[in-house]
Amino acid sequence: MPQSFKLAVIPGDGIGPEVVAEAVKVLDAVTEGTDLTFEKTHFSLGAGRFLETGDVLTDGDLAAIEQHDAILLGAVGGVPGDPRLANANIERGLLLRLRFSLDHYVNLRPTRLFPGIASPLADPGEVDFVVVREGTEGPYVGNGGAIRVGTPHEVANEVSVNTAFGVERVVRYAFGQAESRRGRLTLVHKTNVLTFAGSLWKRTVDAVAAEHPSVVVDYLHVDAATIFLVTNPARFDVIVTDNLFGDILTDLAAAISGGIGLAASGNINPEGDFPSMFEPVHGSAPDIAGQQKADPTAAILSVALLLRHLGAADAADRVDRAVIADLAARGPSHRTTAEIGDTIAALLTQN
Ligand SMILES: NC(=O)C1=CN([C@@H]2O[C@H](COP(=O)(O)OP(=O)(O)OC[C@H]3O[C@@H](n4cnc5c(N)ncnc54)[C@H](O)[C@@H]3O)[C@@H](O)[C@H]2O)C=CC1
Ligand SMILES: CC(C)CC(=O)C(=O)O
Ligand SMILES: [Mg+2]
Numbered sequence: 001m002p003q004s005f006k007l008a009v010i011p012g013d014g015i016g017p018e019v020v021a022e023a024v025k026v027l028d029a030v031t032e033g034t035d036l037t038f039e040k041t042h043f044s045l046g047a048g049r050f051l052e053t054g055d056v057l058t059d060g061d062l063a064a065i066e067q068h069d070a071i072l073l074g075a076v077g078g079v080p081g082d083p084r085l086a087n088a089n090i091e092r093g094l095l096l097r098l099r100f101s102l103d104h105y106v107n108l109r110p111t112r113l114f115p116g117i118a119s120p121l122a123d124p125g126e127v128d129f130v131v132v133r134e135g136t137e138g139p140y141v142g143n144g145g146a147i148r149v150g151t152p153h154e155v156a157n158e159v160s161v162n163t164a165f166g167v168e169r170v171v172r173y174a175f176g177q178a179e180s181r182r183g184r185l186t187l188v189h190k191t192n193v194l195t196f197a198g199s200l201w202k203r204t205v206d207a208v209a210a211e212h213p214s215v216v217v218d219y220l221h222v223d224a225a226t227i228f229l230v231t232n233p234a235r236f237d238v239i240v241t242d243n244l245f246g247d248i249l250t251d252l253a254a255a256i257s258g259g260i261g262l263a264a265s266g267n268i269n270p271e272g273d274f275p276s277m278f279e280p281v282h283g284s285a286p287d288i289a290g291q292q293k294a295d296p297t298a299a300i301l302s303v304a305l306l307l308r309h310l311g312a313a314d315a316a317d318r319v320d321r322a323v324i325a326d327l328a329a330r331g332p333s334h335r336t337t338a339e340i341g342d343t344i345a346a347l348l349t350q351n
Contacts, residue, residue, distance in 0.1 A: 005310055007038045008068040008275065013046040013090075014284025015294035015337075016074025022296035022341025023072060023303045026322070029345035030307070030315045041068065047078030047090050047284075056093035062101055070306050071098070071277035074299065075284040092142060099135050102274035104267035105166060106173050107135035107243070108305070109250040109281060111233075116328035117258035125234035127257050130181070132174040132238060133246025135267055137166045140243045162197040162242065167204045173270060174240035175208055178215045184237035185209075185217050188225045188245055201242070226252060233257075250281055261295025262327075264302040266309060278306040292336035297323060300344055322347035 009024065011017035027038060043065060050056050065071060076094050078085045098104070113119050113127035137160075144158040178185040187205045191198030202219065209217045220228065222245045228235055229252050241249065254263035263281035280298030288294055301323055307316035322344045335343070 003035060003310075003312065004037045004039065005069040006067065007040045008043055008065045008071040009040050010043045010045050010065075010071060010073040010076075012074040012076040012284060013048055013078055014075060014286050014289035015282075016046065016076065016284055018074075018289070018292065018294050018337045019280060019296040019299035020072060020074040022337060022344075023074075023299035025341045025345050026300045026319060026348065027072075027303050027307075029348040030303075030318055030322075032349070034315070036312055036315055045094055046076040047082075047085055047088065050088045050090060051078075051084060056088060056090060057097050062097070065098070066102065066274065068275050070275050070310060071102075072299075072303065072306060073098075073277055073279040075280065075282060077284045079286040092140075096140055096142075098277060099267050100141070102267075102277065103269045104135045104274075104277060105137075105170055106266075106268040106270055107131075107133035107246060108177075108266040108268055109133060109246070109253065110264065110305075111250070111253040111257050113257045114262070114324055114327045116330060117262070119256055119258065121230065121233070121256055124256060125232070127233045129233070129236035129253075130177055130238055131246055131250050131253060132170060132177060132240045133250065134166065134170045134240075134242050136243075137161050137163060138243030140247075160194070160197055160242070160244070162200050164200060164204070167200055168208070171201075171204050171208050171240055174238050175212045175215055178238040179212060182237040183215050185215050186225070186236060186239050187217070187219045188222050188239050188241040188249065189219070190222050190245075191219070192221060197242070205240070222249070225249060229253060229256060254281055258327075259295070260298070262297045262301070264298050264300075264305055266302070266305045268309065276306075276309055278302040278309070292338060293334075294337050296337050296341050297327070297344075300341070318348060319344075 011020040076090050109131040111129050139158050139160040141161045143161050146156040148154045189198045189201050254260045260282040265281050267277040304316045304319040325347050326344050
């Protein structure tokens with residue numbers, strides 16, 4: 001049956017447009033000659049747009065984006081420290097506003113060490129886990145403030161918000177993931193010092209665990225989790241954690257599994273009340289922007305997550321297989337961003 005989807009494309013800043021161009025190239029290649037079609041609308045948003053117009057994300061932008069079935073985003077954010085962006089807060093005003101407004105409470109970040117990819121770990125073992133990061137709460141909600149700013153007596157607060165509703169729904173999603181994978185779930189937090197939030201997360205996991213007797217549950221403090229991610233990543237199947245810890249752990253997860261250029265993610269609203277958004281884990285990488293040095297694989301694997309989310313599992317599998325074939329054949333030679341996209345797109349037309 002023909003399937004037609006409306007896709008909002010937000011290339012963003014820095015390497016965002018470079019990697020999104022390749023992701024779109026691969027999406028076009030995988031859908032070519034099939035009943036699957038994507039009607040794409042490009043949204044020019046990010047630091048560049050702010051510098052041109054003074055707008056970060058207007059209510060009109062948000063309303064227009066909401067009309068789509070899914071969102072593909074590159075990365076947003078200017079050069080850290082750029083004084084022209086001092087008051088813009090692109091990350092919060094754009095990326096986090098999208099995640100919060102579209103209720104992306106699951107930030108799904110799969111980590112796999114693909115065949116042929118070197119890990120910096122001497123003996124990584126089987127690396128295949130997903131981080132289920134809470135996406136709408138925690139310390140990122142902007143619940144803070146500062147007084148006596150710029151004086152020696154400045155006090156700055158950034159309060160982590162954790163609600164029973166918000167924690168339970170993401171924990172339930174994580175148990176579902178564990179049941180469909182290898183049946184192991186690790187809660188990562190810092191319950192020994194963040195006792196109020198930690199207690200809520202721990203009690204919620206214990207309560208939901210009682211409904212999922214087939215899932216083996218354990219707990220790690222976040223500092224210890226960083227040790228095991230390096231010494232024994234094979235111990236992990238599903239990690240469930242809060243917004244901040246999940247952000248940090250997933251850069252580490254990317255590093256042990258071949259690098260940030262391979263790490264994909266989905267900002268998911270599981271109920272489908274709002275469009276979900278798919279993006280690489282990395283940022284706008286100003287240090288390599290405009291040089292065709294960025295690896296677009298993370299953005300391309302994000303397209304696979306997008307397709308799977310929309311129910312196009314065959315197309316998602318084809319993208320995954322093409323990426324795996326490209327990774328397996330990668331040698332030491334450096335290819336441009338576009339060359340990697342071209343290779344993966346060409347592999348798709350062969351299978
Ligand atoms: N989702 C988003 O849009 C995110 C935005 N940011 C923003 O991006 C800007 C830069 O942040 P950073 O902390 O430097 O993180 P980053 O992820 O942009 O870069 C960290 C390092 O990884 C490298 N890197 C990133 N993506 C790569 C790719 N695809 N291929 C090869 N190398 C890659 C960069 O060159 C850099 O050395 C900031 O404005 C930050 O706020 C940061 C993280 C996520
Ligand atoms: C603006 C940040 C929350 C983006 C980021 O680093 C991430 O989502 O991994
Ligand atoms: Mg991050």
